Amino acid sequence: MSGTASSRSRSLVCRALDVLAAFGPDRPELTLSEISRRSGLPLTTTHRLVRELTAWGALERDPAGSYHIGLHLWEVASLAPRGLRLREAALPYMEDLYEVTHENVQLAVREGLEVVYVERILGRGAVPVLTRVGGRFVMHATGVGLVLLAYAPPDVQEQLLAGPLESWTPETIVTARQLRSVLAEVRRCGYAVSDRQVTMDALSVAAPVRGAGNEVVAALSLVVHADGAQPRLLAPAVLTAARGISRALGSPAARRRESPRSPAR
């Protein structure tokens, strides 16, 4: 580290953020020494940063002495337009879809080359899903991921197509050629189907959610038992709910009359 004020300050803010990033879905509670180890910071630095973050409410200390992410950070973070604000607009339409189907309903956005789930409603007797709110997943295997990728900028698509495509089941798309063809089909039909590409018992149907500039800002999906599922019968409900959310977000396209095309045509 250089001794200039500028580099030192950058470094300290980054270190404070490293402390926060030490927490993860696998480890939502950490001791001081665990934070130090996971963030790669000396224990004295960790101690000072943790004290400041705790004083502000970014961290909270439980009676046993472990730390977890604090409510105050969650309050501030709830202002993220792609987090809670998106889900506030989407939730009524997600509830409609849930009431009609009683299946899993999920809402996700793209962050880099992955999807981040911002909301979900789990059906009680519905097929188990691997996701959690605030959690990430691969794009090429999921219905929401295929939608978000199909409408992503070309450089994002090429970057993902250039890398290895991890296999989750024998049905997962693992070649760039196959993925290109599926993405073209998604754009043609206006929705995506992931048929046993994440787990062998689940099928998802996903549709794009558009924002005020008509860009695709999120994807909505219905995840059902794969056995006997008929994507073409599920698609209209998903598309309808996705259009409702798009209209709530001010999308001009969702105000136009538009009918989905059948993939068989």
Next chain:
Amino acid sequence: MSGTASSRSRSLVCRALDVLAAFGPDRPELTLSEISRRSGLPLTTTHRLVRELTAWGALERDPAGSYHIGLHLWEVASLAPRGLRLREAALPYMEDLYEVTHENVQLAVREGLEVVYVERILGRGAVPVLTRVGGRFVMHATGVGLVLLAYAPPDVQEQLLAGPLESWTPETIVTARQLRSVLAEVRRCGYAVSDRQVTMDALSVAAPVRGAGNEVVAALSLVVHADGAQPRLLAPAVLTAARGISRALGSPAARRRESPRSPAR
């Protein structure tokens, strides 16, 4: 500011947090100069901090040049046990309560002398509510607030009772004496009623949610039209859902058989 490394570093981390705290429900998007003004930091410092926070994903810049809270901060904050993790445990029971009543269902926690709403399901034809997820409200007027206050440590109660009690409607409790009596009643009955104490058209019935140590960690409420509402008929459903959440959180009391006492007894 002193020139020691320790005070400078504390100050820089605090300043970065001040930048985040400049955003609020009233202003979820800010320009650089607005952040500077609202945080009280010089423009050059603001610029540097915003650049670092943006690089990490705590802030995002929109095409017009304004900043908003970033998805990466929201992802990290979603690990807050009292935020998304609480709502994940609670949501199935909240959905049950919603399906049975089709009224507004809210979940809140105490932060200092206020309540913070961590989840809500809004009924379509239900009475309008003033809250939002991630938003704060006063304790003494709301059903969830009365529950959280009734079970709060004595010093918290005394601190709130010592201050002025803001009036929202002619029905709002505004004297410490009246509030003490209501809190005792809440503890006796096991639930709270706010009857037109926030708006003249709404009534809420709230019940405590207990954690693994049996402490009250949250409050669940049903908010309905005040006209014709019968709190004693609504309470069993709210208490039932609250017990379900408590059990999901590992509360020993929610495993015991316990029947609510009638306030009339």
